[in-house]
Amino acid sequence: MGCVVARKDLRTPAVFVLETLAVAVCYYAGGRLGLLGDLTVAGAVVSPIWPPTGVAVASLLILGLRSWVGIALGAMFVLMYLTTLSPASVGVIAGNTAAPVCGYFLLRMVDFRSDLSRLRDCLTLVFLGAFSAMLISSSTGAGLLVATGDLPWRSFWGVWMAWWVGDAMGVLLITPVLLVLLRLRPPLHWSRWKEAVGLTVMAGFLVPVATRGPGSLLFSVYPLLIWAALRFRLPGSMLCALFASVMATIAATDRIGPFEGLSEVEVMVNLQTFNGALALTSLLLSAVITEQQNTRRSVERACDELVEVLEHLTAGESAAGRSPPEGGGRTRDAG
Structure with a gap:
């Protein structure tokens, strides 16, 4: 019995590392796909559908809270692809990680079922997982652009709205598809x-x-x-x-x-x-x-x-x- 327990303890870190890398790779792949269809709003490049947010929320619902590490790594990889990392990049990574984690906690609070077989589950995914939680990432991202001087204040609300809707659309369109594919x-x-x-x-x-x-x-x-x-x-x-x-x-x-x-x-x-x-x-x-x-x-x-x-x-x-x-x-x- 002791050998079985020891073997399980040895496998746990390896499984965690593999899950983290898988989430990070999927997040990065979703980011590259989202950047293929970007639009320019007030001089800032935004994605109408940001798939990484859907990947992040689905990963949290499937794997649990431990997948936040892979989400943070994936957000860092996407940011490294777009630009050189700076102190402000830490805030963007934190906002992109905190938004799906907050959505995960909100969904857990209302007894959300990932099979989406009830109307209340779909409504909570829309209003809590997408519309409410993604306010964190959009506010953090647009606010940091203004604070660093990369975006004028008069353009804040336009970029903020585009950022928020893009993140919310990622949750509404990508998360249900991933949850459905998991149940097949x-x-x-x-x-x-x-x-x-x-x-x-x-x-x-x-x-x-x-x-x-x-x-x-x-x-x-x-x-x-x-x-x-x-x-x-x-x-x-x-x-x-x-x-x-x-x-x-x-x-x-x-x-x-x-x-x-x-x-x-x-x-x-x-x-x-x-x-x-x-x-x-x-x-x-x-x-x-x-x-x-x-x-x-x-x-x-x-x-x-x-x-x-x-x-x-x-x-x-x-x-x-x-x-x-x-x-x-x-x-x-x-x-």
Whole structure:
């Protein structure tokens, strides 16, 4: 027994190091992807969707609080890629680490379930994990830019808003996808594979046309999103929303389609409104559908159990009615 305990103690640091490196690599990879679709707001480069925040919140929900070390390392690697480290960089790294950690604690306080099968879980992820917690990173980052003289004070609120929305979109779009992928277990049942292929083909055709076409056709994506939520619930709706959001972000950075001829502020406002509406629609609609289906299954199970109980009671009463009274037969024979 002592050998087993000692071996476990020796493995614990190695597992922690591997988990930390994995979180840092995923955070850095998400940062590089987010920088591919950056926009300029008031002279500052911001990302409309910042995937590292979604990676960070998902890592905390999956691995626990110990993953904050990997988040801090990943934030440092991303900052080293962007610029030379300075004393102000410590504040940015601290803000980018503290925001998801704060979101993790807020979600834990309200008994958050990572399967997102309840409407309250999706609402808490939106308002606590994304909107509230990401105020820390955006305020810290924009404030340090002003304090170091890299950003004029008059541009603070524009950069702050873009930073905050980008971090929040990372949580709303990336975290649910990672949590859903974690819960997939083989064997996978492809009972509706034809419908899934049809939805994928239609999304592959319609979303690029809506986001890159000359007309304002962004609203045409929502029927696909509703279809995915109704038939494939959270996995289908979130993957569809993520694909549409990425395509819209690419179109916005290229200034084509619905974003052609718009100013920097107008591009950011239109894009973030579209991304936010996509994320909220897919999350809340799929949560409502899942909750209703779970409620219906619970009612069906309760009805089946009640029928079984009634059948047993009926069978017992019938058996009691068919059996003769005790001693009745012997009395008649004696007479």
